[in-house]
Amino acid sequence: MPPAYLLIALLGLSTAAYYFGRRKAFALSGRAEGAAKLHSRPTYHGALTALWCGIPALLIFGFWLVFENQVITHLVVKELPEAIRSLAPDRMNLVINDIRNIESGSFASQAAEPAIQAAADHYHRLRSISNHALAAVSIALLTAIAVLVRGRITAGLRARNQVEAILTVLLVACSTIAIFTTIGIILSVLYEAIRFFKVIPITQFLFGLDWSPQMAIRADQVGSSGAFGAVPVFLGTILISAIAMVVAVPIGLMSAIYLSEYAGKRLRAVAKPLIEVLAGIPTVVYGFFAALTVAPVIRDWGSRLGLDVASESALAAGLVMGIMIIPFVSSLSDDFINAVPQSLRDGAYSLGATRSETIRQVIVPAAIPGIIGGVLLAVSRAIGETMIVVMAAGLSANLTVNPLKAVTTVTVQIVTLLVGDQEFDSPKTLAAFALGLILFIVTLCLNVIALYVVRKYREQYE
Template identity: 60%
Template sequence: MSLNTILITLLALLVFSYVIGRGRSLAVGKRQSNGRRNLHSLPSYYGYLVVIWTAIPALIILALWTSFDGKLISDMTFSSLPAEMQAQGADTKGLFLNEIVNLAKEGQIDQIEDPVKRAAAERYASLQNISKLAKTVVVLGVAILGLILGLRLVKPETRARNKVETVIRWSMILCASIAILTTVGIVFSVIFESIIFFKTVPVWDFLFGTKWSPQTAIRADQAGSSGSFGAVPLFVGTLLISLIALIIAVPLGLMSAIYLAEYASPKFRSFAKPTLEILAGIPTVVYGFFAALTVAPFIRNLGESIGLTVASESALAAGLVMGIMIIPFVSSLSDDVITAVPQSLRDGAFGMGATKSETIKQVIIPAALPGIIGGVLLAASRAIGETMIVVMAAGLSANLTFNPMEAVTTVTVQIVTLLTGDQEFDSPKTLAAFALGLGLFLITLMLNVVALHVIRKYREQYD
């Protein structure tokens, strides 16, 4: 059976195990005088208990088998080759095995003229068929065995609810651990590659250098073989565009949220809020086209009409469009937290003679400030990580400037540029992407620390 077929069969077996487990609990539970059965838990929990016994061992074996069978089959196939082929380098072995695997999967074994390749492809196909058959038998056999063992546990005194909730709790812990370990793995991988980069390029030159030109030559005798890795222009460009975007998004988003939550009628709110949130669903490439074809020419023409020199690609154009894009992140979250402010705070302010505007400014906004800051932080992170709009509207020029009328670039754009195409991951040019990622991570971390400090301060005041 294929993997999809095994999963579908397992799903059908799980439905059957729930039905039979629940039915068995009703059968073994004796009905008492009050109409209830002498079961510790509800019958559904006994069904879930049988499902757990049926599913978990089978799924673990299926996951492990699927993860390792490809490597084992490849090793067994390669071990059957002649000794002179096994003595070849790792790259040659990999190319040979890839060719064999592709020919076996495409069913073109009969078209192979080389007898050694044909024998290897036939052995690979044979081992693969054996593995599929064995995997099907073992997985379904373990599932059926788990079903039988689970049914033996269906007794009136079995604490089925406790057992099921324990499994669910450990499943949640496992999911949380996977998320945490994934984050830790990403951070450590970026740090490891950055350390390798900083062995070639000094940290001081990277953090405080003002020239970014990561192009390196193939040969040492070519011009510009060392490259320039001063990241200051990239971080300045990132902060400049993000600041412009936040200047646009925060006031518009916050004012929109206040109006929708406090002033708008329910009918208008039900129409305006979904319409505003549509902005978050527009692809960023569409924003990029809009910025490059409409906003940037308009800003350039407007600047020339008043005597200013505006580049065809500018930070202002990218920041304006990016600000429009992140308005829903501020408005939607701010609207939710403003709406969640207890009505008793409003009534207390009105009872003391405060007007509606005074209540909003002095009571509602301070009480909702932690959530508002969270929305602003989310919008800032979205702006810092945006790539497509910057590529199309601000360009790729790493200029150290605070002038929004000039072309700049951002950290994320340079990361994409450095990792695009065929690259060697042991060159400073490619490793610079990991150093930039580490710097961006530290900036985002500092933003989170500042936001948490503000949130704690106001939570202590209004709790």
């Protein structure tokens, strides 16, 4: 039985268990008195039966699927001929992949070796045994528990309390997923990054000026030696983010000021959602726009002015990224400007200040911590933005601050290093995780500072 059908069957059986338990409860209560004799309403007895049956069955189902592959692979490898088993680990992985591909039939390999073919058959047999065993075990367990729980249902059973206790545990478990995600990110990125730093010293990575991650495939190959000095990559990221902020901060801030202080109700009702549409557009669309519309225009203008503009200039990517970030800056600034108490405005007006003087000398200074928090969040957004730079910025790691040249960014490098074939023992692949670690740490710091500032600011006027 394929796992998907088994899952449906298990859910169906749990539902059946619900009615099974409820019927028992009704039967206990008897006709005359109704449900009054019971401690809990019969639905709770049903729910209790269903939970007791469903949760263990699903747990077994999940664990089985997680470990099934490893166990079967281990068994298959043990049966392989000695010649194949003594291969190096990376070659071994290829063989295992071959076996799996043949087994799943997705891959008509050119006349597989008999040993491999036999292993694939063996794999297939084991998998079908495993599937059947899983189905048998989980269904048997479910039924056994259903009967057991049914036997324990009595009029005095505190079914509601037990159901609620189980539900509370489930709720707590769900809320901790955020923590596990963070731990997962840190562990996975850190683990691979440490492996990288064992090969390439961390100082060389952080302060080296040369980035060319192509490794030599053969030992005697000339040229691609693999240099992992990430400074040009960091500089490119900073350059593009800076261009984006130069576009986004003035436009975002001014439009927020105009919308909250000057605009009438009608303009506000139209313009505010429209500007926020900019935030809802997928970044891949911006990337396409940057690469095919903005970049050629900039290059044309540049050549008309006699400037030498790269076709993948930092300016195009930064400009479009700035457009994407406008709504972040404007909606956050809008919130903070609106949070400034009216009394401050009234005070400034009563002293004879014009509206713009009030805004520039009273409201903006009062809102500045919040605005800075918003801008920091926008910066972290710009640094982590991927698709625009992948499509519109280059791959060549130039050490330059000239916005007309092509630069590369952290995210672009992560994508190019990890898309395609990956070898998890080559520094080239691991470098992506080192870059990911830096990216995570930097954005984390920016976010923590920004959230702290914003929270402090909110408290100030509450």
